[in-house]
Amino acid sequence: MEKEVFVIAGPLPIHPEVMKAASVPMFSHRSPRFQVIFQRTAENIGKIIGTKNDVYLVPSSGTGCMEAAIANFFSEGDTIIVVDNGLFGQKFAANCRKFRLNTVVLKEDWGQPANVERILSTLESTPQAKGLFFVHSETSAGVLTEVPDITRPVREKYPDLVIIVDSVSGIGACPFCMDAWNVDVVVTASQKALGGIPGLGIISVHERMWEYYASSDLPKYYFDLNNIREEHKNHMTFTTPSVYAVTALDRAVQLLLEEGPENRYAYCRAMRDYVIERGEKMGLLVPTKLEYATPSVTSLLLPDNMDAVQFRKKLLEEENVMVAPGLGEYGPCGFRIGHMGYIQMEDLEAALDGCQRVLNRM
Ligand SMILES: Cc1ncc(COP(=O)(O)O)c(C=O)c1O
Numbered sequence: 001m002e003k004e005v006f007v008i009a010g011p012l013p014i015h016p017e018v019m020k021a022a023s024v025p026m027f028s029h030r031s032p033r034f035q036v037i038f039q040r041t042a043e044n045i046g047k048i049i050g051t052k053n054d055v056y057l058v059p060s061s062g063t064g065c066m067e068a069a070i071a072n073f074f075s076e077g078d079t080i081i082v083v084d085n086g087l088f089g090q091k092f093a094a095n096c097r098k099f100r101l102n103t104v105v106l107k108e109d110w111g112q113p114a115n116v117e118r119i120l121s122t123l124e125s126t127p128q129a130k131g132l133f134f135v136h137s138e139t140s141a142g143v144l145t146e147v148p149d150i151t152r153p154v155r156e157k158y159p160d161l162v163i164i165v166d167s168v169s170g171i172g173a174c175p176f177c178m179d180a181w182n183v184d185v186v187v188t189a190s191q192k193a194l195g196g197i198p199g200l201g202i203i204s205v206h207e208r209m210w211e212y213y214a215s216s217d218l219p220k221y222y223f224d225l226n227n228i229r230e231e232h233k234n235h236m237t238f239t240t241p242s243v244y245a246v247t248a249l250d251r252a253v254q255l256l257l258e259e260g261p262e263n264r265y266a267y268c269r270a271m272r273d274y275v276i277e278r279g280e281k282m283g284l285l286v287p288t289k290l291e292y293a294t295p296s297v298t299s300l301l302l303p304d305n306m307d308a309v310q311f312r313k314k315l316l317e318e319e320n321v322m323v324a325p326g327l328g329e330y331g332p333c334g335f336r337i338g339h340m341g342y343i344q345m346e347d348l349e350a351a352l353d354g355c356q357r358v359l360n361r362m
Contacts, residue, residue, distance in 0.1 A: 005350045008324040009139050009169060009297040011191040011198050012341035014248065021251035022197055022244040029243050035235035041250040042232070045194070048253060048261055049167075049186060050177035051204050056228050057249070058201045059241040062168040062189035065201035066092055068223035069164050069185045072205075073131070073212040076100045080131040081122055083114040085145075086138035087327045088166055096133075099218050104129070110329045111287045111299075113145040116153055123158060131162040137170035140327035142288045142299035142336065144174065148181045155182040162212060168192055171202075172256060173268040173296035173340040184209055190245050193268070193296050193340035195252035199245025268295035271339035271348055275300075278352045279337075282359055287330065296340040299326060302333045302359075311335065311358060318361075319354030 006013050014022075027033055042055045049055070058065055074080065080101050082093040085108035096103040106122050108115060114134040123129055132154065137144050151163055164185040167176055171186075172193025178186050184206045190196035205225065213226065221227075227238045256264055275298045276286050285301040286293075302308055308326055312335055315321045326334025337351060 003320075005319075005321040005347055005354065007337050007339070007343055007347055007351045008322060009336055009338040010189075010341070012195070012338060013343055013347070014197060015195060015252065015255055015342045017255065018195060018197070018248045018252045018342070022248040024247060026243060029241055030236060034243065034246070037250045038237075038246055039235040041246060041253060042235075044250075044253040044257055045202060046204070048176070048194070048256065049171055049188075049204060051179050053178065053204050053206055054229065054232060055202060055204045056225065056232055057190075057237065057241070057246065058203060058223070058228060059199065059237055059239050059245075060201040060223075061191070061198060062166070062187055062201050063091070063095075064223060065187040065189075065203040066166065067095055068201075068203055068220070068225055069187060070096055070099050070101065071216070071218045071220040071223055072225045073162055073185070073209055073216055074099065074101055075215065075217040077102060078130045079104060079126060079128045080133060081106055081119070081126060081129050083108065083119065083134035085112055085114060085141065085143060086110060086135065087140035088135050088138060088168070089133070090328075092133055092135075092166065110141045111143060111289075111292070113143050113292045114150055116150050119150060119154060120157070123154070123161070129161065131164060133164045133166070136165050136167040136176070137174065137294040137296050139169040139294075139297050140299075141330065142294055142297050143292050144170070144294035147176070147183065151182045162209070169294070169296045169340070172264070174265050174294070175261070178204060190249045194249065195256060195341045196249035197245055199242035200249060265295060268340050271295075271343065271345060272298055274345065275337050275339055275348055275352065282352070282356050284355075297324070297336050297338045299330050299334055299336050301326070301330060302335075305333055306362060308333050308335050311362065314358045314362065315354055319358060321351045321354035323351065323355075
């Protein structure tokens with residue numbers, strides 16, 4: 001079969017060594033061999049996200065750990081401010097409402113990052129707020145929010161506020177410094193820029209969050225972080241994990257550390273710049289300004305209200321190129337190209353060549 005050019009926003013192409021790590025004979029998730037791999041993976045991710053806190057690998061996906069961030073540290077009726085500058089902020093707000101939190105949504109235009117002045121004024125007019133949530137890399141709109149621009153001034157004024165950051169598509173593609181940036185809870189997932197395969201949500205929580213845990217009255221079992229923490233002390237998961245998601249992630253984060261995270265981040269930025277430059281040259285619209293564009297994925301809009309569903313269908317059938325659909329407001333005439341994990345510049349060249357030919361034919 002001719003190789004598909006696969007440039008979506010996750011899951012992603014994986015390094016041959018990661019594939020090898022996920023293709024070993026099955027072994028026990030309660031074995032010393034697993035414990036060694038599990039501990040090493042969690043510690044290495046701690047290095048990548050700049051924290052001395054525990055890093056829990058949870059059999060699920062990013063969304064499971066989002067839910068854990070709500071269910072473990074809040075109680076019914078608590079107030080949380082959720083920045084909505086794309087689909088994943090909206091999903092988190094929906095998740096909060098399901099747990100009956102008083103969810104104050106702070107709406108930003110698509111393509112805009114979280115805005116610190118508006119966050120501070122919302123906090124001022126919402127003195128009962130217990131938590132703040134925002135997305136580091138909004139995969140739907142392709143927007144990066146610089147975390148410390150938000151957390152530094154917010155933490156200074158609100159030392160007890162629970163700050164939760166979704167970095168599902170950020171970590172591994174751009175720097176993250178959980179401790180230095182005063183983040184209480186951060187969530188990511190195995191199948192994105194860290195370079196693993198789907199199957200693990202990843203959550204790290206500040207030590208002080210266990211006080212919040214003690215007073216939380218929301219129901220939890222699968223995602224009860226205390227159960228997860230107890231097993232983590234033995235370097236195991238609370239429930240049966242995808243063993244291969246762990247072995248693959250282990251190799252992927254080793255490769256990332258060997259390459260040097262800063263080198264990987266620079267490569268992601270270079271790939272992003274290439275996609276934007278070529279996209280604009282062929283008449284596509286890039287709705288996000290370069291200064292806010294995330295290094296992991298770019299949203300592109302077709303000209304003249306062209307139909308994005310038809311475009312993507314032709315791209316796949318005629319060029320064997322798989323891109324991601326546009327989301328939310330960018331759905332009808334947009335699509336997205338990922339540039340993180342093991343995606344290479346050659347993949348992007350091939351994908352954009354295909355885009356150009358389909359555009360010409362349409
Ligand atoms: C920014 C962001 N948050 C949350 C999620 C949800 O993660 P998952 O699909 O692993 O549950 C995604 C997935 O694409 C995402 O990009």
